[in-house]
Amino acid sequence: MPEYKPFTILIHPKVAEAERVVKEAVSKHRALIVVGRCWVHYLGRAKSKLEPGERILMIKEDGSLLVHRSVGYEPVNWQPPGCVFHTRSKDDFLEVHAVRQKPAESVIVYFDKLFLVSSMDLVDAGEFSLYASEKDMHKAILLKPSLIEEGFKPISYEKKVEPGFVDVYGMDKAGRLVVVEVKRKTATKEAAVQLAKYIDAIKGKADRKVRGILVAPSINKGAHKTLETLGLEFKYLDPKHCANALRQVETKKLADFLQ
Amino acid sequence: MPEYKPFTILIHPKVAEAERVVKEAVSKHRALIVVGRCWVHYLGRAKSKLEPGERILMIKEDGSLLVHRSVGYEPVNWQPPGCVFHTRSKDDFLEVHAVRQKPAESVIVYFDKLFLVSSMDLVDAGEFSLYASEKDMHKAILLKPSLIEEGFKPISYEKKVEPGFVDVYGMDKAGRLVVVEVKRKTATKEAAVQLAKYIDAIKGKADRKVRGILVAPSINKGAHKTLETLGLEFKYLDPKHCANALRQVETKKLADFLQ
Numbered sequence: 001m002p003e004y005k006p007f008t009i010l011i012h013p014k015v016a017e018a019e020r021v022v023k024e025a026v027s028k029h030r031a032l033i034v035v036g037r038c039w040v041h042y043l044g045r046a047k048s049k050l051e052p053g054e055r056i057l058m059i060k061e062d063g064s065l066l067v068h069r070s071v072g073y074e075p076v077n078w079q080p081p082g083c084v085f086h087t088r089s090k091d092d093f094l095e096v097h098a099v100r101q102k103p104a105e106s107v108i109v110y111f112d113k114l115f116l117v118s119s120m121d122l123v124d125a126g127e128f129s130l131y132a133s134e135k136d137m138h139k140a141i142l143l144k145p146s147l148i149e150e151g152f153k154p155i156s157y158e159k160k161v162e163p164g165f166v167d168v169y170g171m172d173k174a175g176r177l178v179v180v181e182v183k184r185k186t187a188t189k190e191a192a193v194q195l196a197k198y199i200d201a202i203k204g205k206a207d208r209k210v211r212g213i214l215v216a217p218s219i220n221k222g223a224h225k226t227l228e229t230l231g232l233e234f235k236y237l238d239p240k241h242c243a244n245a246l247r248q249v250e251t252k253k254l255a256d257f258l259q
Numbered sequence: 260m261p262e263y264k265p266f267t268i269l270i271h272p273k274v275a276e277a278e279r280v281v282k283e284a285v286s287k288h289r290a291l292i293v294v295g296r297c298w299v300h301y302l303g304r305a306k307s308k309l310e311p312g313e314r315i316l317m318i319k320e321d322g323s324l325l326v327h328r329s330v331g332y333e334p335v336n337w338q339p340p341g342c343v344f345h346t347r348s349k350d351d352f353l354e355v356h357a358v359r360q361k362p363a364e365s366v367i368v369y370f371d372k373l374f375l376v377s378s379m380d381l382v383d384a385g386e387f388s389l390y391a392s393e394k395d396m397h398k399a400i401l402l403k404p405s406l407i408e409e410g411f412k413p414i415s416y417e418k419k420v421e422p423g424f425v426d427v428y429g430m431d432k433a434g435r436l437v438v439v440e441v442k443r444k445t446a447t448k449e450a451a452v453q454l455a456k457y458i459d460a461i462k463g464k465a466d467r468k469v470r471g472i473l474v475a476p477s478i479n480k481g482a483h484k485t486l487e488t489l490g491l492e493f494k495y496l497d498p499k500h501c502a503n504a505l506r507q508v509e510t511k512k513l514a515d516f517l518q
Contacts, residue, residue: 004271005313005374012263031315031329033292035377039385045398046502047390053383054264056290058315064332070290070381073323073339080332115264116377118294122329124312126298131306139304150409243305 007120015089018117022059022096025119026085029061034096037113040067040077044105050076057096057109059085061122065098065107079107132243134167134184137215140242141168141180147237147245148180148213161201164194167215177202177210184239187216192226199232266379274348277376281318281355284378285344288320293355296372299326299336303364309335316355316368318344320381324357324366338366391502393426393443396474399501400427400439406496406504407439407472420460423453426474436461436469443498446475451485458491 008021018034025032034057040050055076056068062081069076083098094111132140138157145152151173159166168180179202181195192214199212212232214223219234227234267280277293284291293316299309314335315327321340328335342357353370391399397416404411410432418425427439438461440454450473458471471491473482478493486493 005372007374009268009270009375011268033294033315035292035379035381045505046395048388048502049390050387051385053385054381055383056292056317056381058327060327060330060332062330064330066327066332068317068319068325070383071319071321071323071340073319073325073334073337075332076387078332081330113264115266115379116268118375120294120374122294122313122315124314124329126310126312128309128335129307131308136305243307246304 005120008118010117011115013114013117015092015094015111015114018094018111018114019087019089021117021119022085022087022094026059026063026087028121029063030119031061031122032059032119033057033116034059034111034114035116036111038067038109038111040110041108042077042106044100044103048077052112054113054115057111059096059098063098065109067107067109077107077109079105083107130240130243132184132239132246134182134239136246137182137184137237137239137242138167140245141182141215141237144245144248145170147242148178148215148235152178161198163197163201166198166202172211175208177206177208179210179212181212181214182237183214183216185216185218187214187219187223187234189220189222189226191216192223192230192232195232196226196230264379267377269376270374272373272376274351274353274370274373277353277370277373278346278348280376280378281344281346281353285318285322285346287380288322289378290320290381291318291378292316292375293318293370293373294375295353295370297326297368297370299369300367301336301365303359303362307336311371313372313374316370318355318357322357324368326366326368336366336368338364342366389499389502391443391498391505393441393498395505396441396443396496396498396501397426399504400441400474400496403504403507404429406501407437407474407494411437420457422456422460425457425461431470434467436465436467438469438471440471440473441496442473442475444475444477446473446478446482446493448479448481448485450475451482451489451491454491455485455489 037054039052042048058066063083064081065079066075067077079098086097096109098107154170157168159169167182170178179198195212215235215237217238296313298311301307317325322342323340324338325334326336338357345356355368357366401413413429416427418428426441429437454471474494474496476497
């Protein structure tokens with residue numbers, strides 16, 4: 001370090017200069033950052049208006065757009081990838097229109113003060129890997145039981161039931177007991193047999209129907225057949241999805257507040 | 260335009276310089292942008308790893324953190340407001356740790372190349388207003404029926420029922436017909452009476468119980484009493500919340516894909 005990377009940067013540019021750089025960044029699919037005083041109109045399924053203030057506009061190479069205020073981890077305005085951009089300077093304003101066709105939506109950002117405009121090619125082939133353990137999957141199910149099915153209510157977890165411990169134990173919306181066995185990887189015949197043993201143990205004590213659900217990101221043929229024979233069910237659930245659910249549950253309160 | 264605003268900007272800085280600016284931005288609650296080559300570790304309820312690549316790091320005055328890749332409108336890593344930051348340079352790396360206590364979470368961003376570091380005070384008192392019409396509220400309910408209640412299933416909308424049109428018409432999870440009357444502003448006695456008229460008209464033809472739900476962001480005393488007398492229900496629903504729901508439904512597919 002440092003390694004020099006060619007990129008464009010304008011400090012306190014004139015509107016015409018900024019317009020040129022924004023247009024070039026968009027046409028060459030570069031990442032663009034514009035910091036300045038702006039106001040924003042959104043028109044789509046709903047309608048929103050953001051009064052003037054100093055913000056950070058980011059346009060990405062895939063045509064997504066974000067407007068960030070000085071606080072909050074969520075953008076105040078945004079558009080998903082695939083926008084078409086129209087940029088123009090008009091009097092002393094810079095207008096950036098981000099338009100989508102399906103559904104018809106447009107975000108217009110008007111700048112009357114420009115502090116910083118920068119565009120560059122970001123080279124990024126790095127892989128993102130999210131890891132959730134089997135315990136994380138249990139937690140996700142407990143915090144967001146709809147991952148199993150609508151109306152599922154967990155009663156306990158890691159419940160001791162000979163010959164071991166039931167991962168998650170609950171009730172479905174019809175009041176039937178549900179035994180959930182979770183696997184982080186492909187569900188095998190052994191997992192299906194294990195689930196069947198728990199169910200047999202519980203059926204002996206319970207006075208009502210007991211359902212068994214094997215939960216895993218994938219299932220092999222042997223396990224599928226065994227489940228069918230034993231009258232048990234399978235539910236696809238990815239550890240990655242659980243990891244996201246865990247973060248979502250936790251940031252939900254915040255998001256609700258920010259809405 | 261242009262109006263000159265004092266801010267800090269470093270182009271291709273050395274690690275030690277960048278460290279100083281990051282520390283100053285964090286301690287003075289300024290907005291910070293760092294563009295460079297980085298990798299990211301997240302450890303919290305789950306665990307994630309992002310391999311090296313060129314990205315944009317944003318830290319806001321409220322202590323939220325975002326790492327943006329060159330594509331996608333969502334950040335690849337993020338932390339909500341309230342993080343405590345620890346920054347240090349070590350050999351030729353810049354390390355930025357963003358730590359939260361409850362729940363215990365940390366994001367560590369390691370930079371080995373720095374292209375741009377900029378920090379500034381963003382002055383932003385502008386109000387954000389999101390507008391949804393009564394029609395938008397109908398649409399939101401149709402697309403996300405749980406806005407009314409879990410298990411609600413819309414059957415039709417703007418159904419002609421003398422003396423007018425029922426806003427949304429559906430069935431609850433117990434199989435009862437539900438007539439939904441939506442108001443964008445405070446629900447009044449008149450709205451309650453109108454709903455009652457629709458229900459009377461439908462009861463004449465239906466062979467089962469009919470529920471009536473008046474939906475609005477607020478309700479006055481007269482309307483509340485009238486609903487009680489008529490055996491009808493009230494559900495708080497904000498136009499702003501509907502507008503958000505509409506956007507969420509629409510971007511959900513994309514978000515699922517990005518997960």
